[in-house]
Amino acid sequence: MKAADILSACVMLALSAVVFAATWGQPYWADFAPGSAFAPFWVASAGVVVSVALIVGALRRQSSPPAEWPDRRGLRRVALAAAGLWAVVVIAPALGLILAAVLFMLFLLLLVLRRPLVPSLITTAITGALVYSIFSAWLGIAFPKGIFGI
Amino acid sequence: MIDALVSLGHGFGVALTPMNLLFIFIGVCLGQLIGALPGLGPSAGMALLLPVTFGIPPATAIMMLAGIMYGGMYGGTLTSVLVNVPGEAASVMTAVDGHKLAKQGRAGAALSVSAIGSFIAGVGAVTALVFVTPPLAEFALKFSSPEFFLLATLGITATASIGAGSPLKAIMTAIFGLMIALVGTDPILGTARLTFGTTELLDGIDFLPVAIGIFGIAEVLSSLEQSYDSEPIKTRLRDMWLSAADWAECRMAILRGGTLGFLIGLMPGAGPTVAAILAYVTEKRFSKHPERFGEGAIDGVAAAESANNSAAHGALIPMLALGIPGSASTAVLLAALVLQGIRPGPTLLVEQADLVWGLVASMFIGNVILLVLNLPLAPAFGALLRIPYEYLAPGILVISLVGTFATTLSLFSVGLTLFFGMVGYLMMKADLPRAPVVLAVVLAQLMETSLRQSLMLSEGTLWIFLERPLSIVLLLLVIGSLALPLLGLLTRHRTERRRRAEAKISIATE
Numbered sequence: 001m002k003a004a005d006i007l008s009a010c011v012m013l014a015l016s017a018v019v020f021a022a023t024w025g026q027p028y029w030a031d032f033a034p035g036s037a038f039a040p041f042w043v044a045s046a047g048v049v050v051s052v053a054l055i056v057g058a059l060r061r062q063s064s065p066p067a068e069w070p071d072r073r074g075l076r077r078v079a080l081a082a083a084g085l086w087a088v089v090v091i092a093p094a095l096g097l098i099l100a101a102v103l104f105m106l107f108l109l110l111l112v113l114r115r116p117l118v119p120s121l122i123t124t125a126i127t128g129a130l131v132y133s134i135f136s137a138w139l140g141i142a143f144p145k146g147i148f149g150i
Numbered sequence: 151m152i153d154a155l156v157s158l159g160h161g162f163g164v165a166l167t168p169m170n171l172l173f174i175f176i177g178v179c180l181g182q183l184i185g186a187l188p189g190l191g192p193s194a195g196m197a198l199l200l201p202v203t204f205g206i207p208p209a210t211a212i213m214m215l216a217g218i219m220y221g222g223m224y225g226g227t228l229t230s231v232l233v234n235v236p237g238e239a240a241s242v243m244t245a246v247d248g249h250k251l252a253k254q255g256r257a258g259a260a261l262s263v264s265a266i267g268s269f270i271a272g273v274g275a276v277t278a279l280v281f282v283t284p285p286l287a288e289f290a291l292k293f294s295s296p297e298f299f300l301l302a303t304l305g306i307t308a309t310a311s312i313g314a315g316s317p318l319k320a321i322m323t324a325i326f327g328l329m330i331a332l333v334g335t336d337p338i339l340g341t342a343r344l345t346f347g348t349t350e351l352l353d354g355i356d357f358l359p360v361a362i363g364i365f366g367i368a369e370v371l372s373s374l375e376q377s378y379d380s381e382p383i384k385t386r387l388r389d390m391w392l393s394a395a396d397w398a399e400c401r402m403a404i405l406r407g408g409t410l411g412f413l414i415g416l417m418p419g420a421g422p423t424v425a426a427i428l429a430y431v432t433e434k435r436f437s438k439h440p441e442r443f444g445e446g447a448i449d450g451v452a453a454a455e456s457a458n459n460s461a462a463h464g465a466l467i468p469m470l471a472l473g474i475p476g477s478a479s480t481a482v483l484l485a486a487l488v489l490q491g492i493r494p495g496p497t498l499l500v501e502q503a504d505l506v507w508g509l510v511a512s513m514f515i516g517n518v519i520l521l522v523l524n525l526p527l528a529p530a531f532g533a534l535l536r537i538p539y540e541y542l543a544p545g546i547l548v549i550s551l552v553g554t555f556a557t558t559l560s561l562f563s564v565g566l567t568l569f570f571g572m573v574g575y576l577m578m579k580a581d582l583p584r585a586p587v588v589l590a591v592v593l594a595q596l597m598e599t600s601l602r603q604s605l606m607l608s609e610g611t612l613w614i615f616l617e618r619p620l621s622i623v624l625l626l627l628v629i630g631s632l633a634l635p636l637l638g639l640l641t642r643h644r645t646e647r648r649r650r651a652e653a654k655i656s657i658a659t660e
Contacts, residue, residue, distance in 0.1 A: 005580070019344065023344065026341065032609075033338065033602055033605065033606040043328045050322045054319065080546070089534050089561055092564075096397070104548065110545040127548055135552055135553075141556045141559070144561065145313075
């Protein structure tokens with residue numbers, strides 16, 4: 001957990017630096033009131049102070065429980081699920097969001113989680129029908145429709 | 151007092167319409183299921199289902215979402231008692247003794263006392279809410295921009311100070327939330343800020359992608375790490391009866407847990423989890439048999455469950471009266487109000503009386519429905535736990551993506567949701583609290599606008615925060631909430647140093 005604390009503090013330091021840099025050209029104080037850079041300046045400053053305190057605290061700590069990372073199988077499942085989710089966003093304009101989401105469900109159930117075929121198909125069909133009836137039929141949301149027009 | 155009762159009567163008129171009753175029922179049933187699912191808490195469930203509520207009137211939507219919030223408190227008990235996995239964080243203490251009781255063949259008694267305790271504490275907390283909220287909202291009408299800035303700041307600093315875990319990490323994640331909220335157009339001058347030339351970011355980062363990503367997607371990804379193919383302990387309807395001895399043992403625990411939970415729920419940042427832990431520890435001190443705690447103490451289960459439900463209801467008071475959410479769930483509820491075009495704050499009670507009193511009345515009705523669902527129908531809900539979680543997880547992820555698109559009609563927002571999902575997952579692994587991020591995103595605009603308005607009024611001097619007694623009290627509370635963890639840290643260091651010095655002396659004398 002010591003390494004995780006130091007790493008997360010470093011990420012916050014980097015984010016604070018980005019906020020400082022991106023609002024550098026904006027006014028801290030306008031004619032009569034605080035300007036656009038006022039809040040970013042103080043938020044980023046607080047980010048720096050807290051990150052430094054977290055790093056110092058982590059370095060001074062003598063013992064710390066280890067971070068709970070998943071085993072190899074768990075990590076593979078999480079990574080594939082995340083990749084599948086990003087793939088939905090990428091292929092949605094071409095295939096349509098609903099079809100992309102259905103393909104993602106089948107990918108996750110059959111290939112990643114290795115569930116039996118029939119229950120996976122039933123689960124996908126039920127979820128697809130639920131999503132279509134609530135969002136498309138009831139709420140009238142116009143989802144991106146791809147080459148198949150779904 | 152009479153006014154409050156008249157308004158409550160009017161609220162029952164609103165809540166008892168067939169449509170509202172149906173959605174209260176749907177809300178509490180979903181809450182019960184979401185609470186029972188390991189890895190998906192009520193705030194995640196509320197965020198996921200927020201887009202679904204766009205097709206229904208605001209009052210109905212809020213009643214349904216609130217039903218998910220307190221229904222989750224009841225549902226979390228099932229998995230804790232029958233599987234020994236807390237369905238949501240606030241049920242962690244229930245898992246300790248509840249599952250031990252289940253192993254002793256007393257699962258029915260544990261579930262029964264949890265349902266009755268949650269019901270009594272829930273109804274008690276809503277009754278208190280009826281009488282506390284109106285005077286508090288009236289008092290808050292005296293607030294001006296310095297008080298609102300300090301109140302919003304207190305909402306964030308108290309989360310770090312009182313909430314479980316490291317205060318420093320909680321403040322850091324709250325700062326991350328503030329940074330997210332800075333993206334977009336400056337609310338006063340109207341200039342683009344931190345958009346990096348991306349037009350999609352000009353409107354800022356919406357609350358929903360952050361909440362769905364950080365709570366919903368992150369929790370599902372984390373739960374995919376391992377299989378939950380568990381075999382829950384079976385329970386039957388006839389096991390649900392409590393004996394006179396059980397009731398005698400639990401009634402004071404319910405009263406103490408409920409009262410403590412309500413008071414903790416009022417504090418910003420504490421929430422049902424802290425309430426359940428404190429009530430359990432307090433009950434151990436009061437118990438005639440403290441040795442049973444950890445081995446199957448039914449009064450421990452009663453105290454923890456009463457406290458978490460009472461806290462969930464109590465947390466609504468600052469949200470309804472002041473427009474300041476005290477927990478992640480009330481932050482989602484507040485966001486739902488904003489998305490429905492309703493302005494939260496002290497005037498809510500006057501401007502949206504139907505909504506507020508309808509919501510309060512719906513909580514009485516919802517608690518009755520949940521008592522019925524959890525007493526005779528607990529074995530049936532228990533049987534649902536046999537469905538492997540892996541069949542539900544892909545569906546939850548799909549609803550997250552589709553729901554985000556439905557809210558914003560933009561694939562960019564879906565991408566943002568996934569981004570925050572990954573961030574939330576990494577935060578879980580790094581043991582960083584996620585609730586402060588969401589609270590900060592919700593409170594940031596109020597904080598920045600009221601701070602800048604205050605400084606405009608005072609022409610740049612900070613004395614404006616010391617001009618009125620009310621703002622001085624709030625300022626002291628903010629300072630106190632920041633100093634509290636610091637004092638705790640110093641005391642811990644001193645104790646550790648003393649222990650080390652004593653150890654050295656004992657080694658030297660041996």
